[in-house]
Amino acid sequence: ADAEKYKSEDEKIKNKVEAKNALENYAYTIKNSINEASSIIDASEKATIMAAIEGVVKWLDLNQLAEVDEFEEKKKELESICQPIISKTYGQAHTPQPDSTSNTNPSRGRGGPT
DSSP states (O other): OHHHHHHHHHHHHHHHHHHHHHHHHHHHHHHHHHHHTTTTSOHHHHHHHHHHHHHHHHHHHHOTTOOHHHHHHHHHHHHHHHHHHHHHHHHHHTSOOTTOSSOOOGGGSOOSOO
């Protein structure tokens, strides 16, 4: 009976650690990505993301014993702020320009297999 009790407690602790680590890893990954992309990201959008990350890091410092759902909710909040900006930034960076040599006009006959 004790073994099952401890196994259940161990599982709860493991899940909590994984949720906390997922939030921390996401925050630091985004922070590093934004710093690397500073030449293509709008300064105000970078500031928005960095403020959100700073808020999460402070929250983590104050809530080390938070529950799994709290860590997951914070991660979702951060994603909702970061993802639209990142998608827009990287979408613009990879969008072919009109004078690009990429094949955006299929009538040139250089399209893929037919």
